[in-house]
Amino acid sequence: xxxxxxxxxxxxxxxxxxxxxxxxxxxxxxxxxxxxxxxxxxxxxxxxxxxxxxxxxxxxxxxxxxxxxxxxxxxxxxxxxxxxxxxxxxxxxxxxxxxxxxxxxxxxxxxxxxxxxxxxxxxxxxxxxxxxxxxxxxxxxxxxxxxxxxxxxxxxxxxxxxxxxxxxxxxxxxxxxxxxxxxxxxxxxxxxxxxxxxxxxxxxxxxxxxxxxxxxxxxxxxxxxxxxxxxxxxxxxxxxxxxxxxxxxxxxxxxxxxxxxxxxxxxxxxxxxxxxxxxxxxxxxxxxxxxxxxxxxxxxxxxxxxxxxxxxxxxxxxxxxxxxx
Numbered sequence: 001x002x003x004x005x006x007x008x009x010x011x012x013x014x015x016x017x018x019x020x021x022x023x024x025x026x027x028x029x030x031x032x033x034x035x036x037x038x039x040x041x042x043x044x045x046x047x048x049x050x051x052x053x054x055x056x057x058x059x060x061x062x063x064x065x066x067x068x069x070x071x072x073x074x075x076x077x078x079x080x081x082x083x084x085x086x087x088x089x090x091x092x093x094x095x096x097x098x099x100x101x102x103x104x105x106x107x108x109x110x111x112x113x114x115x116x117x118x119x120x121x122x123x124x125x126x127x128x129x130x131x132x133x134x135x136x137x138x139x140x141x142x143x144x145x146x147x148x149x150x151x152x153x154x155x156x157x158x159x160x161x162x163x164x165x166x167x168x169x170x171x172x173x174x175x176x177x178x179x180x181x182x183x184x185x186x187x188x189x190x191x192x193x194x195x196x197x198x199x200x201x202x203x204x205x206x207x208x209x210x211x212x213x214x215x216x217x218x219x220x221x222x223x224x225x226x227x228x229x230x231x232x233x234x235x236x237x238x239x240x241x242x243x244x245x246x247x248x249x250x251x252x253x254x255x256x257x258x259x260x261x262x263x264x265x266x267x268x269x270x271x272x273x274x275x276x277x278x279x280x281x282x283x284x285x286x287x288x289x290x291x292x293x294x295x296x297x298x299x300x301x302x303x304x305x306x307x308x309x310x311x312x313x314x315x316x317x318x319x320x321x322x323x324x325x
Contacts, residue, residue, distance in 0.1 A: 001055075002028050003066050004279070005092075007084055008075035009034035009043040009058070012100060012271065016073050017043050019275025021052040026283065028054045031065045062091060071279060073098045077196065078325040082109045089120045096282050097124040099293065101165055103300045105321040107308075110297045117293055123286075126296035128169040129274050131289050135250060135266050139233060139240055140174050147235050148175045151216040155229030160202045160220040161324035162194070165303055167218055167231070168208070169291060172299065174233065177210035179299045184310040188222055191311065199323045202307065244268050 004020060006013050009032045017032060032043050040058045047056060059065065072094050076084050082104055088094065097117070103126060104110055117124045130136050151171045172178055187204035194201045203222040209215055221227065231242040239259065241251040248266035253259040281288040291299075308322040 002026065002070040002283075003031070003068065004028050004071045004073075005031040005033060005062075005065055005069050006043075006073045006075060007033045007062070007088065008039070008073075008077075008100070010036070010039040010075075011042065013039070013073070013075035014043040014046040015271040016075055016275045018046050018050060018272035019277075020279055021047060021050045021054055022272075022276040023279060024053070025280075029066075030054055030056050031059060031069075032056065033059045033062055033065070035060050062088060065092065067091075068093045069095070071096045071098070071282065073100075073275070075100045077199075078102045078105050079198070079321075079323070082113055085113060085116060089116055089122070094120070094122050097122045097293075098127055098278070098290070099124065100127050101296070101300065102162070102304070102324050103297060105304065105323055105325075107301055107304060107320075110301050114293065114297060124293035125288055125290040126293055126300075128166055128173075128291055128296065129269075129271065130166060130170045131173050131291065132274055132277065133268065135242075135264075136170065136174065139250075140176075142238055142240075143174055143176075143235065148214055148233065149236065150232070150234045151175075151214070152232040152234075153217070153229050154219045154221075156221040156223050156225065156227030157203070158220050158226060158229050159194070160204075160206070160218065161200065161307065161322075164206070164218055164220075165300060167229075168216070168299060168303065169296065171214070171216050172210065173291075175210060175212060175214050177212045177214060178295070179302050180209050180211050182206055182208040182302055182306040184306045187307075187310055189314045192222075194324070196325055199325050201324070206306075242266060 006016055034040050069092055074081060074084055153167050168179055184206050187202055191200045191202055203220045205219040207217045228245045233240040237255040239253040243249050244266060248268060249263050250266050252262040278288050304322050312319055
C-alpha cells in the first residue's frame, strides 16, 4: 500500500484529496495535515462526499506520519511553503513531491528549496494544471509545425499575482519555450488587498518575451466585478480564441478556411478531476505532464523579481518578499 500526504487541507488541499479518492485501482494510506481544525474539517467534509476504499487520517502536525511517503502534495500558502518542505524532508523520505504555486515569495527561497530537493533526491513538480487540459494539448499540436507568435489574455479582477504564472506557463507549454523577460511598467501603481489575509494583488498589464522571441500580453483591469479572462493564441496561419469559463468555447480561425470561425466546446477540469490522473501517471511512468520544479522555479523567479521591483519602485520601499500566493 502506498502512502500519500497532503499538507494544507483547506480549499485547494481538499480538492486534491477528492481527486485522489477517485482512484479505484489502488488503495492508499492518505495522511491529511493542517494546523487549522477548520481546514481539516473542510477536507473531512469533502472526503465524505465520495465513496472510496482508501484509508484516511487527519493530523495537525507531521509528527505522526510514516518515515517513507510515496507522494506528497504541499498545498499551503506561499509564505510557509519553504518551512513546510524543510520540516518534511528533515523527518521523512519522499519519492514524489507536488508543490502548489506561487512557489515562494522570496527569491532566495528558490535556491534553498532546489538544494533540499536535490540533496534528498526527490522528484518534484509544480502544479500548473493547464498542461493536463486536453483542449490545450490539442492546440499545442497545431504549433509543432506553425510559428506561434503572439499570446494575449484580457480579463478583469482575476488576481494577476495569484494566477498570472498559470498563463505564462501555459504559453511556455504551447510554444515549447521558456520565459526570458517580463515588463511591468504598465501595472497600476496601487496594489489591492487579496481575498487571502496578508497578501496583495495587482492590476494592469504585463508584457513579456520567451526565448524563441514570441511575445505575450496579460491584462487584469481594475474593478469590483470579476470578468473571466479571454485568451488569444495567434500565428500567421491559425488563431485560437479561448473562453475558459462562463460560456466555455474555443473559436478556431484557420487561414485555409479564410479565418472563418469554428467554435468547439472547452472543457476545464477541476483540481478534483486532475489529481487522480497525476497520481496514476506517476505510478505508471514515474513522471507526469506538469513542469518540473527546476523549470517552473526559473519562471517564478523572473515573475517574482519583476513584480517585486515594480512594487518597491512605486512604493519607495525595499521589500524582499512579494506577498502573493
